[in-house]
Amino acid sequence: MSSLIPESGWADMSEPLSWAAIFGLMAKQFWPVWVALTVTFALSFRFKRSLGLYGKLFDSPVAIVGFALVMFWVFTALFANVIMTFDPLAQLGSVKNPLPGAVVPEGAEGQYKWFLLGGDHLARDVFSRMVMGARQVLIIAPAATTFAFLVGITLGLPAGYIGGRLDTGLSFLANLVLAFPVILLFYLLVTPEIRNTGIPVVLAAVLFLIPIAFFAILFQSRFHTSPNKRNLYVGITLVLGLWAYSGLAFNADPLGVWGMDPNLLNVFVSVVFVNAPTVFRIVRGIVMDIKSRDYVAAGQTRGEKGWYIMLWEILPNARGPLIVDYCLRIGYTTILLGTLGFFGLGVTPESPDWGSTINAGRKLLSMVPHPAVVPALALMSLVLGLNLLADGLREESLKD
Amino acid sequence: MLAFVIRRLGVMLVTALVLTFVVFFLTNLPPNLEKLARSEGSVRMTDAAVASWLEEHGHNGSVFYRYAEWLGAAPGWVITDEKGVTRGKCIGQRDDPAMAPKFCGVFQGNWGVSTVFKKTVLFSLGKSMAATGWLMLAVMLVMVPVALLIGVLAGMREGSRTDRVLSTFSIATSATPEYVSGVILVVLLASPATGLSPLLAEWGWIGSKTLFMGTATSAMDNITFWNFGLPVATIALYGVGYIARMTRASMTEVMTQQYIRTARLKGVGFRQVVLRHALRNAMIAPFTVIMLQFPYLLNGVVIVETLFNYKGFGWMLVTAAGNNDIEMLLGASVVAVIFVLVTQLISDIGYVFLNPRIRLG
Numbered sequence: 001m002s003s004l005i006p007e008s009g010w011a012d013m014s015e016p017l018s019w020a021a022i023f024g025l026m027a028k029q030f031w032p033v034w035v036a037l038t039v040t041f042a043l044s045f046r047f048k049r050s051l052g053l054y055g056k057l058f059d060s061p062v063a064i065v066g067f068a069l070v071m072f073w074v075f076t077a078l079f080a081n082v083i084m085t086f087d088p089l090a091q092l093g094s095v096k097n098p099l100p101g102a103v104v105p106e107g108a109e110g111q112y113k114w115f116l117l118g119g120d121h122l123a124r125d126v127f128s129r130m131v132m133g134a135r136q137v138l139i140i141a142p143a144a145t146t147f148a149f150l151v152g153i154t155l156g157l158p159a160g161y162i163g164g165r166l167d168t169g170l171s172f173l174a175n176l177v178l179a180f181p182v183i184l185l186f187y188l189l190v191t192p193e194i195r196n197t198g199i200p201v202v203l204a205a206v207l208f209l210i211p212i213a214f215f216a217i218l219f220q221s222r223f224h225t226s227p228n229k230r231n232l233y234v235g236i237t238l239v240l241g242l243w244a245y246s247g248l249a250f251n252a253d254p255l256g257v258w259g260m261d262p263n264l265l266n267v268f269v270s271v272v273f274v275n276a277p278t279v280f281r282i283v284r285g286i287v288m289d290i291k292s293r294d295y296v297a298a299g300q301t302r303g304e305k306g307w308y309i310m311l312w313e314i315l316p317n318a319r320g321p322l323i324v325d326y327c328l329r330i331g332y333t334t335i336l337l338g339t340l341g342f343f344g345l346g347v348t349p350e351s352p353d354w355g356s357t358i359n360a361g362r363k364l365l366s367m368v369p370h371p372a373v374v375p376a377l378a379l380m381s382l383v384l385g386l387n388l389l390a391d392g393l394r395e396e397s398l399k400d
Numbered sequence: 401m402l403a404f405v406i407r408r409l410g411v412m413l414v415t416a417l418v419l420t421f422v423v424f425f426l427t428n429l430p431p432n433l434e435k436l437a438r439s440e441g442s443v444r445m446t447d448a449a450v451a452s453w454l455e456e457h458g459h460n461g462s463v464f465y466r467y468a469e470w471l472g473a474a475p476g477w478v479i480t481d482e483k484g485v486t487r488g489k490c491i492g493q494r495d496d497p498a499m500a501p502k503f504c505g506v507f508q509g510n511w512g513v514s515t516v517f518k519k520t521v522l523f524s525l526g527k528s529m530a531a532t533g534w535l536m537l538a539v540m541l542v543m544v545p546v547a548l549l550i551g552v553l554a555g556m557r558e559g560s561r562t563d564r565v566l567s568t569f570s571i572a573t574s575a576t577p578e579y580v581s582g583v584i585l586v587v588l589l590a591s592p593a594t595g596l597s598p599l600l601a602e603w604g605w606i607g608s609k610t611l612f613m614g615t616a617t618s619a620m621d622n623i624t625f626w627n628f629g630l631p632v633a634t635i636a637l638y639g640v641g642y643i644a645r646m647t648r649a650s651m652t653e654v655m656t657q658q659y660i661r662t663a664r665l666k667g668v669g670f671r672q673v674v675l676r677h678a679l680r681n682a683m684i685a686p687f688t689v690i691m692l693q694f695p696y697l698l699n700g701v702v703i704v705e706t707l708f709n710y711k712g713f714g715w716m717l718v719t720a721a722g723n724n725d726i727e728m729l730l731g732a733s734v735v736a737v738i739f740v741l742v743t744q745l746i747s748d749i750g751y752v753f754l755n756p757r758i759r760l761g
């Protein structure tokens with residue numbers, strides 16, 4: 001890349017950039033990402049034999065490419081403040097849709113000289129918005145997927161293990177949600193009117209309680225024979241969990257550390273709500289398969305309680321397909337969040353997230369493509385990375 | 401078999417009732433009704449005026465009762481105001497109140513009137529569903545053969561170069577949601593400024609400014625390859641990857657079976673083995689996947705119809721939702737929910753027909 005940019009002479013401040021120079025400058029802008037990627041890969045390759053499943057990733061070319069793509073965006077999200085060239089909300093000048101490489105009109109001293117990837121209809125820098133959008137996506141998507149998994153696992157384990165009425169009831173509920181066309185559900189759940197009725201808060205109150213219950217039961221079932229340890233772990237879970245719970249679900253954290261914008265809470269809850277039933281079905285299926293194994297029978301004969309067998313015997317043995325699905329599901333959640341943004345649901349109009357930028361850019365798509373194409377390619381590469389990673393993981397985990 | 405179908409139909413009915421109630425509840429929340437009152441009555445209504453408007457139009461009372469009214473399982477509301485004029489859910493403007501039927505809901509074929517389109521819900525639904533039907537048909541005709549072909553070609557020799565290339569392609573397409581591929585396809589093929597079109601126009605190969613058309617509005621009256629190609633390709637592309645991967649998985653599994661090896665050892669040619677012995681057994685899993693793909697197709701349809709401005713079911717759903725058109729939204733969701741449930745049922749029954757090893761109890 002560096003050979004494309006002559007050391008001097010190219011920096012003629014009044015000329016638009018060529019494509020080679022644009023890519024050169026972008027590569028330079030992403031330097032923290034390159035450093036972090038190099039360090040990660042060097043360390044991972046050095047110690048790959050002692051890193052378990054994570055180390056095995058580096059035996060599969062597909063997984064390496066996927067992991068690199070995902071980590072590229074993770075580091076971009078982490079270092080977004082250093083990478084971006086402008087404030088993603090700042091309007092720079094009055095020219096609409098400046099082209100990639102165009103010169104930024106004279107402004108404050110010391111600001112960046114070019115629109116690297118052009119500007120949008122309000123003359124905001126597309127490159128900076130894409131970088132900041134990565135942060136938005138990578139905070140919500142993994143968090144929402146994790147919650148969906150905790151909810152799906154907590155309900156799927158007993159449904160598969162105990163079966164009977166409980167299974168029938170929970171499966172019926174899951175099928176109910178799954179029979180809803182996703183977009184219709186979003187249009188009904190993610191609106192300002194719904195926010196006023198408090199339904200998202202009620203949903204959050206129920207959904208967010210389940211992860212706390214999960215960890216409490218996890219420790220209770222493992223350590224109930226040694227009360228000291230049990231009290232410590234369950235106590236920590238309850239204190240931390242309920243503290244976060246008060247802030248996230250009700251926005252009433254006494255210390256003000258945890259909190260969520262009502263808009264965001266609405267989106268978050270809806271995405272968890274849509275994803276959890278699918279996870280539930282997967283977990284239930286795996287549990288029904290595993291529960292006939294000998295080690296489960298051995299646990300039962302030892303007199304272990306149901307939750308111990310579910311959480312400490314069955315769940316660890318179900319981790320392979322669950323990890324693979326987790327990767328895929330983060331990608332799917334990213335797509336869902338993009339869909340929400342695309343329809344302008346639950347996001348503020350100036351938000352730089354990729355879905356709403358694509359939506360804003362598509363109106364003039366056939367004349368000025370760059371405001372929509374840049375976030376579209378960004379979203380595609382992240383999801384592609386996650387899918388490749390999942391594929392590689394699946395292959396490597398099947399090798400044992 | 402019959403008992404299974406009947407039980408499934410029963411569960412389906414309960415599911416449909418619960419889901420439509422949820423939609424009814426969510427669309428008839430007080431803030432939505434207030435918005436409806438202000439848009440139908442006047443924007444500057446006082447809160448008291450809103451309350452009386454709602455009462456006069458039968459939006460008061462318990463949500464369960466109103467749901468039953470909407471269904472047609474409870475008598476419609478009738479109100480006589482101070483002037484002695486009797487109005488009601490089942491009484492048209494010129495009808496005689498005494499002659500009007502007591503029940504008028506979905507069961508009686510009265511789905512209400514759309515406030516946005518100013519037509520009955522059934523009429524708007526029928527029109528938009530016909531439009532979407534063509535779109536879905538075209539998508540299925542493109543998507544299913546392509547996906548099966550890719551899956552079978554990739555799965556018949558696992559690990560070969562063909563397999564690697566096709567598998568990467570399917571992963572890439574399933575990572576490209578419709579709003580991304582739509583944008584990219586328009587920029588490449590339907591923009592007068594970028595992509596292929598300016599080149600082709602310069603060479604004189606195409607008469608118009610762009611190769612494909614960036615909107616599908618004209619396809620409402622007359623479907624051509626050039627106005628329908630991009631929307632169909634956009635939806636099909638996202639689905640192809642998933643179905644192809646499922647077909648590949650099923651195909652690779654079949655190809656490792658004993659009977660395939662036996663056939664090969666007996667000297668049957670590879671082509672014969674794939675076409676005669678493997679293909680039929682490998683098609684069982686993809687069939688279910690294809691049927692279950694329909695609900696996701698609905699998602700794609702909504703996005704693509706919005707993106708390409710094709711006035712079908714998805715476009716109507718978005719318009720109704722955006723304009724708080726409660727009865728239209730209810731009608732659309734009834735259709736969507738029944739559509740999803742029926743495809744699930746067909747996929748279950750078809751699975752049994754294709755796979756004689758499965759017995760339904």
